[in-house]
Amino acid sequence: MKAIWQLQEAKARFSEVVERALKGEPQLVLRRGKKAVVVLDWETYARLTGEEASVLEALRPPKTLPNEEVEALFQRQKTGFREVDF
Structure with missing residues (x-):
């Protein structure tokens, strides 16, 4: 996953995060330096x-x-x- 965002930056540039996700590039968002969420396009989800x-x-x-x-x-x-007896 190439796109990694700090939460504050992802909030400030949310439209860009969404546009990249719509192009099929999952967007990883970090909170306090730890992996928090991934933004995906609907089809992938x-x-x-x-x-x-x-x-x-x-x-x-x-x-x-x-x-x-x-x-x-x-x-x-x-x-x-098979043989059957009657």
Whole structure:
């Protein structure tokens, strides 16, 4: 994280802190020299917290699986028929 602000400076230049966060650059704010908060854009926050994700989106892998992996996941074992007594 490149942008680190002291609280007083972040307050004085809040518009700049927000603009940088909107460009996808997390902004770290220190209070009394210790890490206090991070300012993020909404999309990043929603992705990290799952705020806007439906159940399907939350369970979906981050990238599409290759067909071979999908087939391996859902492959049924081929077994013979079994004899049944009536």
